Amino acid sequence: xxxxxxxxxxxxxxxxxxxxxxxxxxxxxxxxxxxxxxxxxxxxxxxxxxxxxxxxxxxxxxxxxxxxxxxxxxxxxxxxxxxxxxxxxxxxxxxxxxxxxxxxxxxxxxxxxxxxxxxxxxxxxxxxxxxxxxxxxxxxxxxxxxxxxxxxxxxxxxxxxxxxxxxxxxxxxxxxxxxxxxxxxxxxxxxxxxxxxxxxxxxxxxxxxxxxxxxxxxxxxxxxxxxxxxxxxxxxxxxxxxxxxxxxxxxxxxxxxxxxxxxxxxxxxxxxxxxxxxxxxxxxxxxxxxxxxxxxxxxxxxxxxxxxxxxxxxxxxxxxxxxxxxxxxxxxxxxxxxxxxxxxxxxxxxxxxxxxxxxxxxxxxxxxxxxxxxxxxxxxxxxxxxxxxxxxxxxxxxxxxxxxxxxxxxxxxxxxxxxxxxxxxxxxxxxxxxxxxxxxxxxxxxxxxxxxxxxxxxxxxxxxxxxxxxxxxxxxxxxxxxxxxxxxxxxxxxxxxxxxxxxxxxxxxxxxxxxxxxxxxxxxxxxxxxxxxxxxxxxxxxxxxxxxxxxxxxxxxxxxxxxxxxxxxxxxxxxxxxxxxxxxxxxxxxxxxxxxxxxxxxxxxxxxxxxxxxxxxxxxxxxxxxxxxxxxxxxxxxxxxxxxxxxxxxxxxxxxxxxxxxxxx
Numbered sequence: 184x185x186x187x188x189x190x191x192x193x194x195x196x197x198x199x200x201x202x203x204x205x206x207x208x209x210x211x212x213x214x215x216x217x218x219x220x221x222x223x224x225x226x227x228x229x230x231x232x233x234x235x236x237x238x239x240x241x242x243x244x245x246x247x248x249x250x251x252x253x254x255x256x257x258x259x260x261x262x263x264x265x266x267x268x269x270x271x272x273x274x275x276x277x278x279x280x281x282x283x284x285x286x287x288x289x290x291x292x293x294x295x296x297x298x299x300x301x302x303x304x305x306x307x308x309x310x311x312x313x314x315x316x317x318x319x320x321x322x323x324x325x326x327x328x329x330x331x332x333x334x335x336x337x338x339x340x341x342x343x344x345x346x347x348x349x350x351x352x353x354x355x356x357x358x359x360x361x362x363x364x365x366x367x368x369x370x371x372x373x374x375x376x377x378x379x380x381x382x383x384x385x386x387x388x389x390x391x392x393x394x395x396x397x398x399x400x401x402x403x404x405x406x407x408x409x410x411x412x413x414x415x416x417x418x419x420x421x422x423x424x425x426x427x428x429x430x431x432x433x434x435x436x437x438x439x440x441x442x443x444x445x446x447x448x449x450x451x452x453x454x455x456x457x458x459x460x461x462x463x464x465x466x467x468x469x470x471x472x473x474x475x476x477x478x479x480x481x482x483x484x485x486x487x488x489x490x491x492x493x494x495x496x497x498x499x500x501x502x503x504x505x506x507x508x509x510x511x512x513x514x515x516x517x518x519x520x521x522x523x524x525x526x527x528x529x530x531x532x533x534x535x536x537x538x539x540x541x542x543x544x545x546x547x548x549x550x551x552x553x554x555x556x557x558x559x560x561x562x563x564x565x566x567x568x569x570x571x572x573x574x575x576x577x578x579x580x581x582x583x584x585x586x587x588x589x590x591x592x593x594x595x596x597x598x599x600x601x602x603x604x605x606x607x608x609x610x611x612x613x614x615x616x617x618x619x620x621x622x623x624x625x626x627x628x629x630x631x632x633x634x635x636x637x638x639x640x641x642x643x644x645x646x647x648x649x650x651x652x653x654x655x656x657x658x659x660x661x662x663x664x665x666x667x668x669x670x671x672x673x674x675x676x677x678x679x680x681x682x683x684x685x686x687x688x689x690x691x692x693x694x695x696x697x698x699x700x701x702x703x704x705x706x707x708x709x710x711x712x713x714x715x716x717x718x719x720x721x722x723x724x725x726x727x728x729x730x731x732x733x734x735x736x737x738x739x740x741x742x743x744x745x746x747x748x749x750x751x752x753x754x755x756x757x758x759x760x761x762x763x764x765x766x767x768x769x770x771x772x773x774x775x776x777x778x779x780x781x782x783x784x785x786x787x788x789x790x791x792x793x794x795x796x797x798x799x800x801x802x803x804x805x806x807x808x809x810x811x812x813x814x815x816x817x818x819x820x821x822x823x824x825x826x827x828x829x830x831x832x833x834x835x836x837x838x839x840x841x842x843x844x845x846x847x848x
Contacts, residue, residue: 186410186411188403189414190203190234190418191414192410192417193231194387194396195387196384198383199217202380202381202382203232205466207235208425208472208473209469212462212465213379214358214361214377216361216362216380216382217362217381218384219362219364219365219383219384220384220386222386226320226362229318229362232275233316234418235425236316238270238271239271240268240269241271241314242260245261247260247313248274248313248314248315249354250268250314251265251267257352258354274312274314275316275318276315276317276357277319278308278318278333282308287308287329288307288344289304289305289309289351289353290304290307290344309332309333309353313356316357317357317359317360318361322362322370323363323365324723326598333374333377334377337359340354342355369699369725376495378494380491381491381494383505424473432468435471435472435478436479440519441479441480441481444484445460445464445484447517448511448515449463451510451511451514452492452495452506452510459491459495463488466490467484467486470486470487471483485515489511493505493506577734580688580691580733581685581690582689583689584693585693586832587827587834588697588834589694590767591765595664596664597665597761597764597765598665599662599702600665601700601701602701603664603765603767605664606662607660607662611660612624612658612659612660613660613661618657623658624657624660625658626656626657626658629656630656634649665702665703666704667705667764667765668698668704668705668769669707669750669754669766669768670695670705670728670769671710671769671770672691672707672709672732672772673709673743673746673772674709675711675737675738675741678773683805684737686829687805688732693832695729705728706728707728708749708750708753709735710745710749711736711737712739712740712778713739713740713745713778714745715750716749717753719731720753721753721757741772741782743776743786743818744786745778747770748789751792754793766798766799768798769801769803770800770802770803770822771803772802774815774817775812787821790818801824801825801826801827802819802825803826803828803832804826805829
């Protein structure tokens with residue numbers, strides 16, 4: 184077996200190492216979420232942590248890792264005699280993104296339960312992770328049904344399996360560690376809040392540090408065992424320090440002054456609920472123990488805030504992560520002046536050794552307002568079609584609103600989400616079928632109906648049924664899927680008036696927020712002058728889409744046909760990559776077509792091509808003013824979908840609106 188990369192050999196990543204070590208000292212901190220770009224040693228650091236954790240005492244033959252000193256009285260493998268134990272290393276259990284619910288919580292042997300009447304249960308990953316670490320790489324890509332089970336176990340420390348009247352319960356308390364790339368989409372707020380701490384990681388921009396990273400990685404790959412041996416002393420010293428900090432932790436005093444600073448900080452950053460206060464208190468206590476102190480100081484409170492609050496203060500997926508450190512320092516200083524914080528230093532200092540957490544700097548990244556508004560709306564005729572005229576300063580996006588739901592018609596089989604109807608592993612039962620591979624959710628009534636006619640041939644004359652594999656039927660369930668929402672946005676001169684483009688951007692931003700909540704992938708095509716551009720390839724990151732939208736330039740003629748044809752090509756490629764994910768094309772335009780040869784007829788032909796390929800579409804009509812040409816409605820008819828105005832797009836508008844996207848008959 185290849186030796187894991189040593190934790191102490193990781194270069195830089197101070198915040199990440201500190202957050203992991205604090206959880207090793209105090210598992211009550213609640214785990215850590217590691218956010219960052221690909222290739223930044225997120226997974227390496229998490230896997231290296233498991234080698235540093237103290238060993239655990241378990242009942243030797245218990246599959247659920249019960250503590251021999253206090254075994255779980257409800258353990259499925261119980262009852263356990265007190266004291267029948269052994270020692271083993273703490274487990275690091277990895278949860279694959281594509282795991283089934285049975286793999287996560289455990290599964291019953293349905294055949295034995297029906298045919299023999301025995302309750303045979305196979306533990307899942309939540310049982311294996313009990314008293315250890317549950318590691319989820321790409322946690323933001325987890326299916327909703329896995330997230331729900333994970334949330335229940337993380338909240339209650341217990342996992343439940345309910346199947347056709349058979350109930351199993353077992354303890355599942357674990358350190359939850361997740362990694363994610365924000366470009367691939369955000370987490371549900373409920374799951375985000377379950378992580379005690381969060382850190383942002385990025386590759387170093389320092390040449391010397393990057394050189395050292397490569398040098399150590401190559402040395403480890405060439406001789407893993409030899410590399411690990413060279414770091415053995417540092418690993419053992421760190422292991423002993425963790426043990427010492429754990430032993431000191433019960434003696435650490437969290438005074439009223441520190442508690443007031445914690446409460447004031449959480450209130451200042453308007454975090455929801457009280458979990459942030461509790462996590463900050465536990466983190467500050469662990470920081471003091473890690474530093475070898477028995478008193479929590481103001482520097483501990485500050486560092487705890489930097490680790491525990493960034494993911495809790497966010498109100499929108501478009502907000503930048505991180506804390507305003509000036510506001511944090513002012514809050515702590517104000518509270519210290521009123522009640523004292525246990526630290527006389529005017530400036531807080533970071534803790535020493537393995538990752539002091541430093542400060543990420545203010546990541547709010549506010550943008551200045553745009554320049555003065557143009558005097559009035561320009562028509563396409565005002566521009567030369569080549570880009571020489573009509574160029575506008577990007578207009579700011581209007582305030583987003585709650586958008587009405589738009590869905591793809593029919594029933595799909597795509598990834599779990601919250602937009603369109605789909606056959607899924609979870610949801611309401613709509614029918615039954617023979618199992619195609621492993622048996623899913625058993626449909627009891629259908630199974631009994633299939634077995635009943637064969638009982639005499641099987642020699643059954645008394646009560647009860649003889650059930651065979653051919654009789655088993657699984658439930659067909661219907662839930663919701665996520666879709667690919669491809670925005671095709673008109674950025675021509677006719678859209679360039681500041682007020683109109685601000686409203687258009689606000690509408691698209693609202694639809695992006697809706698797509699984020701429904702777990703869709705999004706893409707952005709824009710067209711102006713004489714061409715169309717794929718501004719954002721399909722992605723799960725609505726943050727990236729919002730950023731590209733904010734900087735969208737406008738001006739020039741309206742090559743509507745190019746925009747539609749570019750969208751068609753994007754959808755063709757995406758169908759090859761993921762045939763199960765159904766697309767929804769959202770064209771945001773006033774319907775004008777003035778760019779290129781035969782612009783109107785070419786736009787009609789492009790729209791008919793999309794409709795013939797079964798692409799569900801909706802047109803957001805951006806035409807304004809007292810005189811309306813109705814061109815967007817005509818485009819919608821060619822696409823085979825509805826046209827809605829910006830006002831009708833609002834969920835709180837009483838205007839008549841077809842909620843579902845319809846194909847023309």
